[in-house]
Amino acid sequence: MSKKKNTEAVSSTNSKERPQVKKVVLAYSGGLDTSVIVPWLKNNYGCEVICVCANLGQDDELEGLEEKAITSGASKCYIEDLREEFITDYVFPSLRAGAIYERKYLLGTSFARPIIAKRQVEIAEMEGADAVSHGATGKGNDQVRFELTYMSLNPKLTVIAPWREWDIRSREDALDYAAEYNVPVSATEKSIYSRDRNIWHLSHEGGILEDPWLEPEKAMFQLSVDPEDAPNEPEYLEIDFQEGIPKKINGVASGPISLLTKLNEIGGRHGVGRVDLVENRLVGMKSHGVYETPGGSILVEAHQALEQLCLDKMTLHYKQIIAHRYAELVYNGQWFTPLREALDAFVEVTQRTVTGTVRLKLYKGNIILVGRRSPYSLYREDFATFGEEDVYNQQDAEGFIKLFGLPQKVQAMLDIEGVRRGRHEEPDYSKFKRD
Numbered sequence: 001m002s003k004k005k006n007t008e009a010v011s012s013t014n015s016k017e018r019p020q021v022k023k024v025v026l027a028y029s030g031g032l033d034t035s036v037i038v039p040w041l042k043n044n045y046g047c048e049v050i051c052v053c054a055n056l057g058q059d060d061e062l063e064g065l066e067e068k069a070i071t072s073g074a075s076k077c078y079i080e081d082l083r084e085e086f087i088t089d090y091v092f093p094s095l096r097a098g099a100i101y102e103r104k105y106l107l108g109t110s111f112a113r114p115i116i117a118k119r120q121v122e123i124a125e126m127e128g129a130d131a132v133s134h135g136a137t138g139k140g141n142d143q144v145r146f147e148l149t150y151m152s153l154n155p156k157l158t159v160i161a162p163w164r165e166w167d168i169r170s171r172e173d174a175l176d177y178a179a180e181y182n183v184p185v186s187a188t189e190k191s192i193y194s195r196d197r198n199i200w201h202l203s204h205e206g207g208i209l210e211d212p213w214l215e216p217e218k219a220m221f222q223l224s225v226d227p228e229d230a231p232n233e234p235e236y237l238e239i240d241f242q243e244g245i246p247k248k249i250n251g252v253a254s255g256p257i258s259l260l261t262k263l264n265e266i267g268g269r270h271g272v273g274r275v276d277l278v279e280n281r282l283v284g285m286k287s288h289g290v291y292e293t294p295g296g297s298i299l300v301e302a303h304q305a306l307e308q309l310c311l312d313k314m315t316l317h318y319k320q321i322i323a324h325r326y327a328e329l330v331y332n333g334q335w336f337t338p339l340r341e342a343l344d345a346f347v348e349v350t351q352r353t354v355t356g357t358v359r360l361k362l363y364k365g366n367i368i369l370v371g372r373r374s375p376y377s378l379y380r381e382d383f384a385t386f387g388e389e390d391v392y393n394q395q396d397a398e399g400f401i402k403l404f405g406l407p408q409k410v411q412a413m414l415d416i417e418g419v420r421r422g423r424h425e426e427p428d429y430s431k432f433k434r435d
Helices: 003-010 032-045 065-072 083-097 112-127 142-153 171-180 256-269 294-310 313-331 338-353 396-404 406-417
Strands: 023-027 048-055 076-081 131-133 158-160 193-197 202-206 235-242 245-249 274-280 286-292 356-363 366-373
Touching: 023 032, 023 112, 032 048, 032 065, 032 131, 032 171, 048 065, 048 112, 065 076, 076 112, 083 112, 083 245, 083 256, 083 294, 083 313, 083 338, 112 131, 112 142, 235 256, 235 294, 245 256, 245 294, 256 294, 294 313, 294 356, 294 366, 313 338, 396 406
Parallel strands: 023 048, 023 131, 048 076, 131 158
Antiparallel strands: 193 202, 202 286, 235 245, 235 356, 274 286, 356 366
16 A cells, blocks of 8 residues: 555545534644644644644743644644643642542643643634644543543533544554655654653653563653662752742742742752552553652652641541542543532641641652651640640540440450340340459
8 A cells, every 4th residue: 555545544534423613723742643633633624723732841842833833734823831820720739639649640641631621722712713632542541631621611612532533553654644744753753652741740651661560761761860870968958838838949939830840850860759650540441651750759748748747637637538539530630620629628728737847858769758847736745745744644545545445345245245146135244344
């Protein structure tokens, strides 16, 4: 089959099943897949294509994207700097909630998709577009995250998911299609890994990671040095929080972008924040990913340390339950839901006293907690001491233990009495000596 015939086969689907759209807003990254989607949408839907690229901290990945989108066939390309909104309205709320998926994943891709999709909807409404599109595959979580956001914010928009329609099944197919329609493809797109990067993290999938037995290669990592190559001297770091939000590094106030950028640099230098996880995708399959989250991992450790001081036992324990549910909502793309807003209201109350300073020591891949203090600390040395004081009378413990252990005592009494003969029969308590 010639290349021309091959690309025609690649782009062919049943046009009768397609809705009629005039203008579509595409979530555009500039990678091979979304670059190919631009001409594919024009060829198969006959519509105008407007690209939207969200700057969430990808750094040099944004260079030349507008020109590339136009060259690929887009009529317009928006490049939106959403970093501060991303950190303030998505990252920090998840941090305060303690949301961690399956005990390790700090949700870097999960909470990035809703803000991108939200901006797509806003631009679609501004441009008078009748459709939105994304480059997520039909096997992953991102398709759900994008489309649940579309549904939540404007369900009237038609959603086009090319990976669920076209016959492109390989990188070679995509490269052939790109060559036929003069889509510029850079050499960087030949990486064996599938990556997603923003100011919070960098994820790696594919390549040798498809075998979870194999150790990730050293050259794969981009945000953090190998812990073996990290400095031989530890670095101490102090982070100040105000109501659960990080505000200062080593006493110097920073805005959200500069604060996270600096923590990424410091953490990456010491090789901290690497996570290797086989996770359960929403769509039902397992996937193996490696994440680099140096600054985020530092903030999570520090925030948890401060909550140890400032939250009472019942609130802290219940918040752990909320954190698990919050993480599931974020991972599953359910950001714009009443439940997530309600959980935020709960978290907001818990964070009123989470103010103070945490001191950490970074050393060869480790984040070591070495100190914390807060004006709202519930830890009092004079209360916790074993000496004599007025707050705690050790003799009171005897009655507490008897009441606290009463269920075990009753069970033991029943066991000693023997097997109960009837449901409503009771043991003879007269046989037991009273304390």
